[in-house]
Amino acid sequence: YAAKDTKNGAVVYEPATTAAPPSRLLLLGDLRRALAEAEELVLYYQPKVALASGELCGVEALVRWHHPTRGLVAPAEFVPMAENTGLINLLTTHVLGRAVAQASAWRAAGWTVPVAVNLSPRCLTDPALRDRVEGLLTEHRLPAQLLRLEVTESAVMANPALATATLRGLHRLGVRLSIDDYGTGYSSMAYLKQLPVDELKIDRSFVVNLSGADDDDAVLVRSAVDLGHNLGMTVVAEGVEHAGQVEALRRLGCDIAQGYHYARPEPADHLRPWLQPAPAR
Numbered sequence: 001y002a003a004k005d006t007k008n009g010a011v012v013y014e015p016a017t018t019a020a021p022p023s024r025l026l027l028l029g030d031l032r033r034a035l036a037e038a039e040e041l042v043l044y045y046q047p048k049v050a051l052a053s054g055e056l057c058g059v060e061a062l063v064r065w066h067h068p069t070r071g072l073v074a075p076a077e078f079v080p081m082a083e084n085t086g087l088i089n090l091l092t093t094h095v096l097g098r099a100v101a102q103a104s105a106w107r108a109a110g111w112t113v114p115v116a117v118n119l120s121p122r123c124l125t126d127p128a129l130r131d132r133v134e135g136l137l138t139e140h141r142l143p144a145q146l147l148r149l150e151v152t153e154s155a156v157m158a159n160p161a162l163a164t165a166t167l168r169g170l171h172r173l174g175v176r177l178s179i180d181d182y183g184t185g186y187s188s189m190a191y192l193k194q195l196p197v198d199e200l201k202i203d204r205s206f207v208v209n210l211s212g213a214d215d216d217d218a219v220l221v222r223s224a225v226d227l228g229h230n231l232g233m234t235v236v237a238e239g240v241e242h243a244g245q246v247e248a249l250r251r252l253g254c255d256i257a258q259g260y261h262y263a264r265p266e267p268a269d270h271l272r273p274w275l276q277p278a279p280a281r
């Protein structure tokens with residue numbers, strides 16, 4: 001993994017073929033400590049943009065670990081480890097607390113922006129999740145519809161009965177739900193129909209090669225858009241990196257886009273320009 005300096009002085013790990021990945025064992029001890037102190041785990045936020053108007057319609061919270069010696073560590077490096085070691089509920093509690101507090105602070109400053117948090121498969125079988133979310137919303141006086149939770153289909157399918165019950169409980173609180181990475185996982189239309197989900201996020205892998213041509217990816221994206229719309233959902237494209245994709249997505253009827261073309265995930269402070277009314281992007 002190669003460290004890359006960013007403009008705010010943080011270091012991001014990017015996949016590289018040279019160095020070996022950091023020692024899992026060492027990181028695990030560090031992660032336990034980081035979760036206990038919780039100062040090293042920070043949330044970055046990435047805008048979601050309405051394709052028709054160019055307006056901000058939400059942000060996704062993405063966790064990063066400010067490791068004292070390794071720099072900024074990406075979630076792919078430690079979220080799976082947290083899932084496998086039972087630390088995931090602690091991590092999720094931490095992330096949810098930060099995200100709800102941030103949404104509440106933005107709202108107090110006059111910016112009403114829904115914040116999305118990613119949930120791991122294990123969270124969907126955590127019987128305490130609903131009450132924890134309700135407690136956080138109450139504590140920070142955040143209207144439930146300003147919190148969105150993203151889950152993958154595979155996470156639901158790992159334990160459909162329990163996951164569906166958890167998601168229904170959260171939905172009854174007024175929390176919004178999204179299917180993340182749509183198209184990559186074990187997909188069941190039967191469950192998709194039953195879930196109280198109002199947003200479908202098309203995985204980046206279908207967007208990356210999207211161009212003007214009517215290629216296979218365009219066919220897949222169009223069918224996902226149609227499926228989502230027919231089920232009454234808003235459809236989001238992930239990983240939008242250039243204007244050609246924006247054009248194609250508009251033509252295919254997609255509602256919202258997210259990706260480096262608009263903005264990278266950034267610390268909350270950096271979102272200020274997005275939170276002011278802005279001309280079409």
Ligand code: C2E
Nearest residue numbers: 062063074075076079095118119120239240241259260265
């Ligand atoms: P995800 O939820 O699908 O998040 C989107 C990922 O794509 C993010 O990577 C984001 O930085 C990246 N991305 C956004 N736009 C572009 C683009 O235009 N091009 C490319 N190449 N990538 C783009 P990130 O932040 O490294 O997160 C990776 C995954 O880790 C997330 O995928 C999510 O599954 C998981 N994750 C992140 N934060 C959390 C968290 O707080 N809790 C849990 N349980 N999982 C998290």
Ligand code: MG
Nearest residue numbers: 060118150180
């Ligand atoms: Mg997500």
Ligand code: MG
Nearest residue numbers: 180181201238
């Ligand atoms: Mg995703």
Ligand code: MG
Nearest residue numbers: 181203204238
């Ligand atoms: Mg993804």
